[in-house]
Amino acid sequence: MNKIVMILTNRYDPDVRVYKEAKYLVENGFEVEILCWDRESHYPHDENVFEDGIKITRFYPNAKYGSGLKQIFGFLKFIKEVKHYLKNKDINYIHCHDLDGAIVGNIVKKGRPELVFDMHEYYEVQGSKQKIRKIVRIVVNLIQTRFDHIIYVNPEQTKNMKKKNQEKLVYLPNYPEVENYTSFLKESTSTLKISYIGAVRQFNELKNLILASKGIPNVEVAIHGEGVAYSRLNELSKKYKNVKITGVFKHHQSGQLFSECDVLYAVYPTHSLQNRIAYPVKFFEAIASKTPLIVSKGTILEEELKKNDIGFAVDGENIEEIEELIKYLVLNKDSLENKTANIEKIQEKYQWSSVVKNLDYIYSEK
Numbered sequence: 355m356n357k358i359v360m361i362l363t364n365r366y367d368p369d370v371r372v373y374k375e376a377k378y379l380v381e382n383g384f385e386v387e388i389l390c391w392d393r394e395s396h397y398p399h400d401e402n403v404f405e406d407g408i409k410i411t412r413f414y415p416n417a418k419y420g421s422g423l424k425q426i427f428g429f430l431k432f433i434k435e436v437k438h439y440l441k442n443k444d445i446n447y448i449h450c451h452d453l454d455g456a457i458v459g460n461i462v463k464k465g466r467p468e469l470v471f472d473m474h475e476y477y478e479v480q481g482s483k484q485k486i487r488k489i490v491r492i493v494v495n496l497i498q499t500r501f502d503h504i505i506y507v508n509p510e511q512t513k514n515m516k517k518k519n520q521e522k523l524v525y526l527p528n529y530p531e532v533e534n535y536t537s538f539l540k541e542s543t544s545t546l547k548i549s550y551i552g553a554v555r556q557f558n559e560l561k562n563l564i565l566a567s568k569g570i571p572n573v574e575v576a577i578h579g580e581g582v583a584y585s586r587l588n589e590l591s592k593k594y595k596n597v598k599i600t601g602v603f604k605h606h607q608s609g610q611l612f613s614e615c616d617v618l619y620a621v622y623p624t625h626s627l628q629n630r631i632a633y634p635v636k637f638f639e640a641i642a643s644k645t646p647l648i649v650s651k652g653t654i655l656e657e658e659l660k661k662n663d664i665g666f667a668v669d670g671e672n673i674e675e676i677e678e679l680i681k682y683l684v685l686n687k688d689s690l691e692n693k694t695a696n697i698e699k700i701q702e703k704y705q706w707s708s709v710v711k712n713l714d715y716i717y718s719e720k
Contacts, residue, residue: 356446357385358717361436361455361462363429365392366410370605370635371474371528372451373408378710379717380407389439391432393417393425411439420582429454437462447717453477456497470716471501474528476511476628498522503716510631524715528635529706534606535643538613545572546684548648549615551608552636554581554599559621559650559670564590564597566676572684578603578611612643616690617683621650621670630654638704640665646693648679663696 358379362372366388376386387409392398395414403410413435417428440462449470450459456471463469477494478487491514498504498519505526506512512520548567550560560577564587567573573596577587580602591597603611612618618640622629630653637655640647647665649655656667668675683690 355383355385356717357387357444358447358449359440359443359445359467360386360388360449360451361459362388362390362451363432363454363458364390365394365396365412366390367602368405368410368605369451373406373605374531374706374710375449375472375526375713376408377406378713382717384717385409387411389413389436391415391428393428393432394419413439433458433461440464450501453494453497456501460497460500468503468716469501470503470505471497472505472526473511474507476508476631478514495519505716508631508633524712526709526712527633527704528638529704529709530608530635530639530642531706532642532701535609535612535639538609538643540613540616540644545574546680546687547574547576547614547616548619548680549576549578549611549617550619551578551603551611551615551639552620552634554579554584554587556622556670557583557586559623560587560619561590562670562673562676563619563621564594566673567596567680568594570677570680570684573680574598576600576611576614608639609643612639612645615643615645616687617665618645618647620647620655621668622653623670624650624652633658641697641701641704644694644697644701646690646697662700664693664700 360372360376362369366372372388376388379386389411392412392414393416397412401412413432415428415431415435417425436458445467447468447470448459448463449472450456451472452474459469478491495516498515502522503524504519504522505524507527512523548563554560554577560583564575567575575597577599584601588599591599618636620634620636624630629650633654637647647659649659649665649667651667651669659665659667666679668679
């Protein structure tokens with residue numbers, strides 16, 4: 355049996371995309387082990403566990419999420435521990451998630467395993483200064499040159515890529531497993547239920563949703579997930595009876611959460627080019643669950659919503675604009691039914707069961 359090691363620099367809650375890929379590969383006869391970095395020791399008793407046939411091995415070099423370069427010492431220790439762990443193991447593939455995972459994989463490789471760079475994001479936009487972007491581009495190109503296969507989720511990621519590396523590309527957008535959503539039926543009530551479901555990072559945009567909804571009758575706001583903005587939002591929510599913040603949830607709970615949602619709030623700060631061009635997984639989950647969306651103006655998601663008439667766009671920094679939309683939806687819930695009908699027309703285009711087969715271009719019996 356061919357052995358695949360995946361490198362992941364988060365704690366694997368699980369990371370939904372990583373889980374879906376690993377599960378598919380296990381179902382197709384591969385042995386998959388995920389080596390992940392639990393930098394805040396969130397799972398101290400789950401150092402070695404199996405889930406759905408996937409082995410998860412956690413490492414615990416201490417670092418704090420969101421602390422920037424202060425995490426470098428923990429990161430270097432993670433690399434050292436992974437290299438030691440793999441020292442006497444036979445591996446056919448090292449599948450590295452994101453740029454930092456690719457850096458780890460390139461350092462710890464031993465022998466001649468095939469290297470897979472799974473690009474979850476468009477990395478060049480993460481530096482606010484042009485000089486930083488150029489450095490990131492050099493690093494990304496260098497990593498890509500050293501890898502045998504490159505997985506991408508967005509055509510923007512292929513820009514500025516060397517021609518010889520374009521031949522390594524495999525397209526794998528982060529579509530959802532539709533069966534996780536179709537078994538849940540939405541309950542129709544007189545209350546407008548607005549939800550955010552995902553990593554809770556954008557404090558201002560979610561704070562503005564809470565403030566915009568206050569005082570409007572028959573409106574409930576739910577924020578599901580955990581992240582760097584969770585604590586402050588949780589404290590703020592205690593002032594408002596119509597707001598609930600539930601914290602971390604498991605992948606299998608997503609369908610239930612979407613069934614309790616009339617409209618999904620998927621609004622991010624737009625000063626980041628990454629947020630303007632990205633297709634977050636919750637966009638595809640909303641389509642799978644037949645849930646209309648509210649997204650940020652000036653983004654590629656706004657273009658998709660307009661093209662298919664499946665939601666609304668707001669300026670996430672404008673509380674009055676968000677409030678105006680909420681009041682409109684309370685009085686015109688039938689407009690959501692129209693959006694839902696339009697979502698049904700495009701659902702078949704966004705299914706994981708179809709695109710995940712693209713992994714077969716990489717993984718074959720040696």
